[in-house]
Amino acid sequence: MKANCWYGTTDVRVENVADPHIINPRDAIVRITSTAICGSDLHLYDGYIPTMQQGDILGHEFMGEVMEVGPGVSNLKVGDRVVVPFPIACGACFFCKRNLWSLCENTNPNAVLAEKLWGRSPCGIFGYSHLVGGYAGGQAEYARVPFADVGPIKIEDGLSDEQVLFLSDILPTGYMAAENCRIQRGDTVAVWGCGPVGQFAIVSAKLLGAERVIAIDRFEERLRMARERAGADLTLDYSAVDINEVLDDLTGGRGPDACIDAVGMEAHLPGVWGLYDRAKKAMRLETDRGGALRQAIQACRNGGVVSVPGVYGGLIDSMPMGAFVNKALTLVSGQTHVHRYLRPLLERIQKGELDPSFIITHRLALDEAPQAYEIFKHKQQECVKVVLKPAERSARAPSERHDNVFGSGNGRSANGGSNGGGTEQVGGAAAGAAATGRTTTH
Numbered sequence: 001m002k003a004n005c006w007y008g009t010t011d012v013r014v015e016n017v018a019d020p021h022i023i024n025p026r027d028a029i030v031r032i033t034s035t036a037i038c039g040s041d042l043h044l045y046d047g048y049i050p051t052m053q054q055g056d057i058l059g060h061e062f063m064g065e066v067m068e069v070g071p072g073v074s075n076l077k078v079g080d081r082v083v084v085p086f087p088i089a090c091g092a093c094f095f096c097k098r099n100l101w102s103l104c105e106n107t108n109p110n111a112v113l114a115e116k117l118w119g120r121s122p123c124g125i126f127g128y129s130h131l132v133g134g135y136a137g138g139q140a141e142y143a144r145v146p147f148a149d150v151g152p153i154k155i156e157d158g159l160s161d162e163q164v165l166f167l168s169d170i171l172p173t174g175y176m177a178a179e180n181c182r183i184q185r186g187d188t189v190a191v192w193g194c195g196p197v198g199q200f201a202i203v204s205a206k207l208l209g210a211e212r213v214i215a216i217d218r219f220e221e222r223l224r225m226a227r228e229r230a231g232a233d234l235t236l237d238y239s240a241v242d243i244n245e246v247l248d249d250l251t252g253g254r255g256p257d258a259c260i261d262a263v264g265m266e267a268h269l270p271g272v273w274g275l276y277d278r279a280k281k282a283m284r285l286e287t288d289r290g291g292a293l294r295q296a297i298q299a300c301r302n303g304g305v306v307s308v309p310g311v312y313g314g315l316i317d318s319m320p321m322g323a324f325v326n327k328a329l330t331l332v333s334g335q336t337h338v339h340r341y342l343r344p345l346l347e348r349i350q351k352g353e354l355d356p357s358f359i360i361t362h363r364l365a366l367d368e369a370p371q372a373y374e375i376f377k378h379k380q381q382e383c384v385k386v387v388l389k390p391a392e393r394s395a396r397a398p399s400e401r402h403d404n405v406f407g408s409g410n411g412r413s414a415n416g417g418s419n420g421g422g423t424e425q426v427g428g429a430a431a432g433a434a435a436t437g438r439t440t441t442h
């Protein structure tokens, strides 16, 4: 099959690799009809996440058609349409039982690596480095989905791929970010970053009752989308104004009740802090750039919440702990517990309360993944979100947008599905171990 593979910093290639196959009773093989590129993929693309290996298959936002199920999967059958959550969770461990799915302790066979870096390990994640399991990802024609009896949600009505694809990650991520803000009537929520996660955080903050949402970025098309499609009341260009000053003015000097950092470790900042972070990183004194997070902590009102869906991998320098403690802030974060939100958010989509497809600006064939990464990373052609269609050939102009040209009902292609190898072997080892319990020995 074809898959988009990582080869190094800003080097991804679409290659022919071995087809995935069932190796555990609770596996399913999914033929992927739609898959997206996430801001989290950019952290891999830009070389921020350690333990990537050449040939690793990228991608953790995907959906498709079930081609094959293992004997332990009784809730899915061949031909079902499913969306697959990016965290891999067993459904039965201490954390899964507490609804903390991204902390599942049975799905990262490389937990020992993660423990060295973070003290404890999160769950395994598709296509997201060997730190979180080395699972083959979903920017491919097919994927093996471990614990398929727990994760995938069936799409049984006429909703298009584009309406439901983002249940796999960014819609629940934006929603959890807003939910973590514990929004009260009358609240003002400020959102740093108007990428896909920021857009859905804005939508969700409004759904959860925020009176005013202020969105921050520097790309006009993203700010426009935040206002016109996501429902932000006000947008601010951080390259043009002093964000903390303006937020003070807008909130009578008190600060926003909650601040969402939907930027993460590659924050861009103008001025002295931007130079500081770039210099520290160049000297390897910090791994992540914490500009947006620092600003959010500084801006938040006393006793407020700083909610961090943005991903950080390692260390940030100069965290304003004084502000944090003396203002009695609450910091909430995490890889999203996607499983928790699948059903309720699908219901909102079914009822027409939400149509997440508004963020899609680019629809490309899988073959075009290398260009797609460049376009998304550099925000060329006003790109906000790219969806790749593995069954399409690369005939289309990259700038086609806002028209559902591909639809979701692609023809079935062959599924060899029997030989492991390449990255699949890594994922295979992962799930083999994972199925047997907590594994810290790989």
Ligand code: NAD
Pocket (backbone or CB within 6 Å): 038, 039, 040, 041, 042, 043, 169, 170, 173, 192, 193, 194, 195, 196, 197, 198, 216, 217, 218, 219, 222, 238, 262, 263, 264, 265, 266, 267, 268, 269, 291, 292, 308, 309, 310, 311, 312, 334, 335, 336, 384
């Ligand atoms: P993206 O790269 O498209 O968006 C990031 C946005 O932040 C960009 O529009 C950029 O211009 C803006 N930005 C950069 N510096 C800024 C600053 N100083 N102030 C305000 N805005 C700034 O990515 P995305 O797909 O929206 O993802 C955003 C973050 O969420 C990433 O870190 C990603 O890894 C993370 N994420 C987390 C989860 C999770 O489970 N927690 C899931 C998906 C994505």
Ligand code: ZN
Pocket (backbone or CB within 6 Å): 038, 039, 040, 041, 060, 061, 086, 169, 170
């Ligand atoms: Zn993602």
Ligand code: ZN
Pocket (backbone or CB within 6 Å): 089, 090, 091, 092, 093, 094, 095, 096, 097, 103, 104, 105, 106
């Ligand atoms: Zn579990």
